[in-house]
Amino acid sequence: MNKRFAQRTHTEMKDVLMDPNAPTLNEHYYMIRGDNEDRNITVWESGTVGDEYVKTYGHYHRGDGDETYWILFGRGIALLQKRAVEGETPLSDSIEEFTVTHINQGDMLFVPPRFGHCLVNTGPSFLVTADNNVAHAQEGPASAPVENDYEPIKEMRGFAYYVIQHNGEPTLVKNSRYKNIQHEDLGGLPVVEL
Ligand SMILES: [Fe+2]
Secondary structure, three states: OOOOEEEEEHHHHHHHOOOOOOOOOOEEEEEEOOOOOOOEEEEEOOOEEOOEEOEOOOEEEOOOOOEEEEEEEOEEEEEEEEEEEEOOEEEEEEEEEEEEEEEEOOOEEEEOOOEEEEEEEOOOOOEEEEEOOHHHHOOOOOOOOOOEEOHHHHHOOOOOEEEEEEOOEEEEEEOOOOOEEEEEEOOOOOEOOO
């Protein structure tokens, strides 16, 4: 397969889903890695896995790099979270800041350094973005460049909140594996306990 192209399968996504056993799609999203100054393209399937909307696995950057996303088509929700640090070490289960941002076609989304990011497709069709992540210039497969750190997200089985469809609307469910969140902006979304 072309090394520029990768797809995230359900088997991989099980690590970070609210309900890993929910019946679902085979592939959740597709990535085309740019080269040099090219942008990367991501295309999300629409729908839900159980009640949870289709999303990216999510990651932190190992370095201090920021990232910009351009929303080319569709709509969704971006989850950003910054880990608290103990000395120099970031803590997987303790979040200094968590934000929910609504994203729509034509928007630009800036991800500041140190913020983990996960994008969720809450629209009726594909969500399509371009981004300027430079990870594609590094070693590693197209599906998981070494510059991206997926492990803390895997360890916590997702971000601090899951985005589910509840009464037909995007709604948050707290991920109880996180011990604390110091500051949060939930973007006006309701929160339910399951
Ligand atoms: Fe990134």
